[in-house]
Structure formats: structure tokens, C-alpha cells
Amino acid sequence: MVQKEPKRPRGRPRAYDPERALASAPRSVWRAGFAATSLDDLSGATGMNRPSLYGAFGDKRELYLAALDRYVALSRAEMERALAPERPLAEGLQSVYDRALALYFAEPEAPLGCFLIGTAATEAARDAGVRTRLGSGLRELTRAFERRLRTARKRAEIGRGADPALLADLAGAVLHSLALRARAGDSREALRAFSRAAVRLVCGSAAPPRRARRSSR
16 A cells, blocks of 8 residues: 655745744843844844744744743753752752853853843743742742652751651742842852752751850869
């Protein structure tokens, strides 16, 4: 039996890749913010003309929401690789922070911080869809920390009385702080020192403060 060749769709084939567009579009929004980024900016960044952008995503907002979803999904996957159970907890946590700093400082002359926090935080106040994605995205990344910390408690990498959920909130807050402080102008070296201290704290290996000796008098 001879298989028939599939019929070619009518019209011109797509000369663009929506996935590639989603990878390119965030850079413009990342630098200028959503409100200040025009369709022309997005067209130049993605290599797609306006009709193609509308055809693929609907409008600028839908493209932005899709870019947020993609960023969160990739960030979660990157975190899960860094926090692989085969690695010691402290090493995994530090890897998460180091990878984040490498991303935040990808443009040393003007560090961009985190795409999710840096752009969605300003839009969330007036856009419920953005607010939902910001909240769910942050919680999703915190849950990645929590899963690894629950494994760490079972393996006695942290104390049996430690609360993985609270420690995950702390680990997530450190990640958020790195993003904001990178964009605010703190140096990469200072932020890495901060992250190292945070890892010691989360892992319970920070040295306790020494008690002042009582005077013998």
C-alpha cells in the first residue's frame, strides 16, 4: 500500500518560530518594563512583524504572559537540576544562587535582576493576570526549595526539628533579595557573599554568636 503525501497547507508557511520569539521578547521588557516596551520593540527583538505577533500571541499582553510562564518553567527546571538529591544540600543551594547571579549580571553594565520579579511586580498592582502569575511563579520556585529540604531532613542534612516549609520561604526570600539588589546596583561579589551566608543559615551551620564572658569581679 502506497502512503499518500500529506497535503500542503494553503497560504504562505510561517516564517517565524513562536518559541524562539518567546526566548527573544523578554529582553526588551526586561530592560524597559512592560508599559514602556512597544510592539515595534518586540517586533525588532523577535524578528516578527506586527501581524505575525498578533497571529501568534494575540497582543502584547498575551505575549508577555506567555513569556512569564516560559521563564518560570525554565527557572524551575534549572533549580531542580541544581538541587538534585545526589548533591549535598549546601552545594545545591549555592548552585541555585550562583546560577541566578550569573543570569542577573548577564549584562554587567546594567544588571537586569529577575525577569519575573523585576517586571511583574510593577504590573501586578493593575493587572490581575500578571498578579496571578507573579504569585504562582514565586510559590512554584519556593516549592522546589521545599521538596529538596524535605529530602534533606530525611537524610539528616538539617535538623529533625527543622521546618522545610519555613526554610524554603527563607531560601526563596534570599533569591528575591538577590534579584532586587542586583538591579539596585549591589556588586556581584557582595551578593555572592550574602548568598553564602544564607546557605550556612539555611543548612544550620552558621556559627552561633559567642556569649559575653561574665566579669569575675
